[in-house]
Amino acid sequence: xxxxxxxxxxxxxxxxxxxxxxxxxxxxxxxxxxxxxxxxxxxxxxxxxxxxxxxxxxxxxxxxxxxxxxxxxxxxxxxxxxxxxxxxxxxxxxxxxxxxxxxxxxxxxxxxxxxxxxxxxxxxxxxxxxxxxxxxxxxxxxxxxxxxxxxxxxxxxxxxxxxxxxxxxxxxxxxxxxxxxxxxxxxxxxxxx
Ligand code: SF4
Numbered sequence: 001x002x003x004x005x006x007x008x009x010x011x012x013x014x015x016x017x018x019x020x021x022x023x024x025x026x027x028x029x030x031x032x033x034x035x036x037x038x039x040x041x042x043x044x045x046x047x048x049x050x051x052x053x054x055x056x057x058x059x060x061x062x063x064x065x066x067x068x069x070x071x072x073x074x075x076x077x078x079x080x081x082x083x084x085x086x087x088x089x090x091x092x093x094x095x096x097x098x099x100x101x102x103x104x105x106x107x108x109x110x111x112x113x114x115x116x117x118x119x120x121x122x123x124x125x126x127x128x129x130x131x132x133x134x135x136x137x138x139x140x141x142x143x144x145x146x147x148x149x150x151x152x153x154x155x156x157x158x159x160x161x162x163x164x165x166x167x168x169x170x171x172x173x174x175x176x177x178x179x180x181x182x183x184x185x186x187x188x189x190x191x192x193x
Contacts, residue, residue: 007036007113010106014086020102022087022095027051032082032110033058038117038191041065042107043161044125045085047092056083061162065122068162068172072179082110084129095125104129111149117189119147119154120182123161130156137164141178144185155189157182 011031017023022045030046033055049059057065066076085095085103095103107129111119121127124137131147140158147156159178165171186192 007110010109010113014106017086017106020087020099022085022089022099025090026088028054029086030054030056030083030088031086032056032080034077034079034081036080036114037078038115038189039079039120039186040110040114040116040118041079041081041120041122042126042130043081043083043122045083045092045095046088048088051088056081057162061166064162064166068165068176068179071176072183074179074183080114080116082107084126100125100129108149111154115152116154117191118182118186119156121156121158123164126161127156127158137161155185157185 014031015029017029023029026046028051030050043056046056047059047061049062050056056062069076069079084107085099086106087103089095089099119130121130124134127133127135127137127140131145135158137158137160141160143158145156145158146153148154159182160171160175162175165175
């Protein structure tokens with residue numbers, strides 16, 4: 001079976017998941033938007049707009065994300081964008097540890113199919129889901145990390161979640177500079193998107 005058929009099958013399986021209590025309080029499981037490929041963006045969890053429309057990063061934070069990506073030279077439609085947790089937590093609270101544990105196998109399954117070269121984590125929850133440890137975003141967002149999944153190494157590029165920039169617009173120039181930096185890594189790896 002082709003890898004993209006595997007991904008479709010996987011994403012369909014997510015839709016009927018009830019592994020944690022979040023599914024009972026949301027409208028639908030929100031899996032991904034964009035194009036499957038070697039650069040994967042991971043956020044925290046769907047918000048109200050995402051829960052209503054069924055795609056991640058389609059609200060105000062998503063619009064800001066797209067703006068920053070375009071400023072850095074990316075076409076957002078050519079990136080694969082997902083979340084650490086696929087169902088909306090009530091009131092947009094941070095996902096609880098047990099909810100992150102319940103949902104992490106899905107993120108790992110996405111990685112197994114996509115085999116990403118570069119994973120961009122947006123916010124502290126995504127860092128924890130991908131790297132398995134807590135690192136303050138301010139410190140992490142100036143560095144790159146190496147991670148492994150099933151014996152395959154990939155680069156992890158932490159950055160601020162766009163919601164943090166909505167809350168504090170003074171972070172905007174540094175946030176765009178970080179995306180420019182990530183773009184250079186993408187180009188250096190021969191992954192021109
Ligand atoms: S958050 Fe993840 S583990 Fe929990 S019900 Fe939704 S898809 Fe399943």
